[in-house]
Amino acid sequence: xxxxxxTNVNKKFGTFTAVEDLNLDIGQGEFISxxxxxxxxxxxxxxxxxxxxxxxxxxxxxxxxxxxxxxxGDRDIAMxxxxxxxxxxMSVGQNIAYPLKKRRVPKPERAELVAKxxxxxxxxxxxxxxxxxxxxxxxxxxxxxxxxxxxxxxxxLDEPLSNLDAKLRGYMRAELIELHQRLGRTMVYVTHDQLxxxxxxxxxxxxxxxxxQQFAQPQEVYRAPANxxxxxxxxxxxxxIVDGALREESGQWVFDAPGFSVNAGDLGSDARPGxxxxxxxxxxxxxxxxxxxxxxxxxxQTGHENITVVRLDDDLRMTxxxxxxxxxxxxxxxxxxxxxxxxxxxxxGPNGKRLNRGVPKTGASPANRTPSKEATS
Numbered sequence: 120x121x122x123x124x125x126t127n128v129n130k131k132f133g134t135f136t137a138v139e140d141l142n143l144d145i146g147q148g149e150f151i152s153x154x155x156x157x158x159x160x161x162x163x164x165x166x167x168x169x170x171x172x173x174x175x176x177x178x179x180x181x182x183x184x185x186x187x188x189x190x191x192g193d194r195d196i197a198m199x200x201x202x203x204x205x206x207x208x209m210s211v212g213q214n215i216a217y218p219l220k221k222r223r224v225p226k227p228e229r230a231e232l233v234a235k236x237x238x239x240x241x242x243x244x245x246x247x248x249x250x251x252x253x254x255x256x257x258x259x260x261x262x263x264x265x266x267x268x269x270x271x272x273x274x275x276l277d278e279p280l281s282n283l284d285a286k287l288r289g290y291m292r293a294e295l296i297e298l299h300q301r302l303g304r305t306m307v308y309v310t311h312d313q314l315x316x317x318x319x320x321x322x323x324x325x326x327x328x329x330x331x332q333q334f335a336q337p338q339e340v341y342r343a344p345a346n347x348x349x350x351x352x353x354x355x356x357x358x359x360i361v362d363g364a365l366r367e368e369s370g371q372w373v374f375d376a377p378g379f380s381v382n383a384g385d386l387g388s389d390a391r392p393g394x395x396x397x398x399x400x401x402x403x404x405x406x407x408x409x410x411x412x413x414x415x416x417x418x419x420q421t422g423h424e425n426i427t428v429v430r431l432d433d434d435l436r437m438t439x440x441x442x443x444x445x446x447x448x449x450x451x452x453x454x455x456x457x458x459x460x461x462x463x464x465x466x467x468g469p470n471g472k473r474l475n476r477g478v479p480k481t482g483a484s485p486a487n488r489t490p491s492k493e494a495t496s
Contacts, residue, residue, distance in 0.1 A: 121182035121195075121272040121305055122147045123168065128177030130163055130329075137163045139329045141177070150299050150306045152316035155326035156352070161309045162277060164326075168307060169198050169275050181273060197266035198275040201282065203258045205250040205265075212237070212246035215264040222269075236268045239298075256287045263298070274306045280315065292319055313353055317341070325349050332470070346472050347465040350398045356426055358398045358463075359437045365395045365464070374464060378431045379411045381459045386474040389466065396471060398463040401426070404439030409456025413437070415447040429455055 123145040130138040138160040145151050153161035166172040167179060170191035179186050186194050197218075205214050212233055219229045237243045240260045250258055259279060266274060276295075280288045296319055299306055310316055316323045317337045325332045325340060325348075333345035344350035350358045363376035365383065372383035372390055374397050381397060383390075406427050413429035416436060425441045439455065447453060465471040 122180075123273060123305060123307065124178075124180045125164070125168075126178045126180075128164075128167065128179060129175045130160075130167060130172060131175045137329050138167070138174075141329075141331055143324060143331070143334065145305060145307065148303045148305055149321045150296075150308065150319060152308045152310055152320040152323045153326060154310055154313060154316040154323050154352075155332075156311060159326040160329040161311075161324075161326050163329075165198075165275050165277055165307060165309045168273070169196060170194050194273075195271050196273045196275055197269055197271040198277065199262050199266050199279045201278040203250075203262040203279075203282075205258060205261055207250050210247050210249060211242060211253070211261050211264075214250070214261055215242075215268050218265060218269050232268050236264045239267070239301075240264050254287075255283050256291060259283065259291060260294075263295075267298075267302075272305065274304055276306065276308045278310055279308075281310075281312070288315075295319060313355065317353075325352065327352075327470070343475070344398075344463065344473055346470045347396055347398070347468070348470050350463055350465070350473070354400055356401050356438045358400050359404070360465075361397045361399075361435065361437070363395065363397060364393055365390060366392050372464075374462075377435055378413075379457070381457055381462060383459070383462070383464050386464055389472065390464075390474050391466075394467040395474070396465040396467070398465060399437075399457055399461060401438045401440045403458045403461035404429075404437060404455055405458070406439045406441050406453060406455040407445060409454050411455050411457070413453055413455060415449055415451045415453055417449065418446055420446070429453060
């Protein structure tokens with residue numbers, strides 16, 4: 120196994136910058152996810168690690184070697200593609216053995232390695248089948264087997280589960296987690312699915328516009344997002360983002376939004392009076408009581424909970440989680456409160472920096488104030 124370090128890596132295609140000034144330090148044996156929307160630069164980063172693209176500038180190191188100019192075959196990496204890329208005319212066993220054949224591994228050793236890999240992935244009964252005779256999950260395991268059989272230092276996985284149905288994706292996530300724990304190899308995993316990244320990763324690198332937005336453990340990314348983009352991208356349902364303004368009062372900050380105000384507390388030296396944004400996750404809303412007035416727009420019943428959307432005005436809607444027996448009619452007036460201790464505050468702009476210090480507390484009592492109460496306090 121090996122560590123992987125990217126230092127000031129840039130990649131341009133003509134005048135277009137796909138990856139800008141990327142710095143990542145991935146430890147030996149870590150499972151890292153590159154997460155972000157389409158076009159954020161995550162797949163380009165993976166292709167540079169694989170040697171399928173070369174950086175315009177910067178340095179990529181795998182283990183002790185700088186690999187900027189090395190071809191894929193000399194990097195001691197294995198890549199699993201979204202499309203599986205299996206040879207349709209070859210059997211499962213032949214597909215798994217192909218990398219060994221290309222490296223001229225002797226047949227007896229090749230057969231032993233294929234058998235060992237197939238047993239690990241529960242593919243032994245399928246070794247003589249062709250890819251067209253396999254399910255999607257079985258084909259994915261064959262693609263993994265072809266990568267595993269070489270025992271590389273680093274595994275690179277490019278959205279390998281995106282073609283599977285939801286149930287099978289859940290099963291394969293568990294398989295990959297177990298596989299990583301068993302092998303202890305460094306794995307770099309590209310996905311646009313935050314659930315995959317949150318459940319599988321030691322750390323997540325969130326990317327947008329070719330830039331790294333945050334690189335941290337899943338819980339830190341969720342509970343202390345570095346900026347507004349990360350806050351809005353991570354979480355299902357997504358974080359409620361409300362535009363408003365900050366002002367100081369008695370040494371503390373107050374956030375004013377259309378229809379309500381929230382005590383923001385001490386936001387540190389980066390806070391400034393003027394335009395800002397507040398973020399609150401659905402679990403930070405209490406719907407059914409509180410000083411803020413709204414109207415029910417939508418109730419989605421998921422079984423174990425309801426996802427309830429409240430409209431404050433034509434442009435502002437907020438989403439909360441409610442108990443399965445809390446069901447309102449569309450258009451029904453409702454009161455709700457915001458737990459200010461769980462709120463995040465961001466500087467102005469789509470990538471505005473998070474102003475809070477530390478991690479917001481959970482389970483704290485609400486601390487909202489309506490504009491009318493604010494005026495008389």
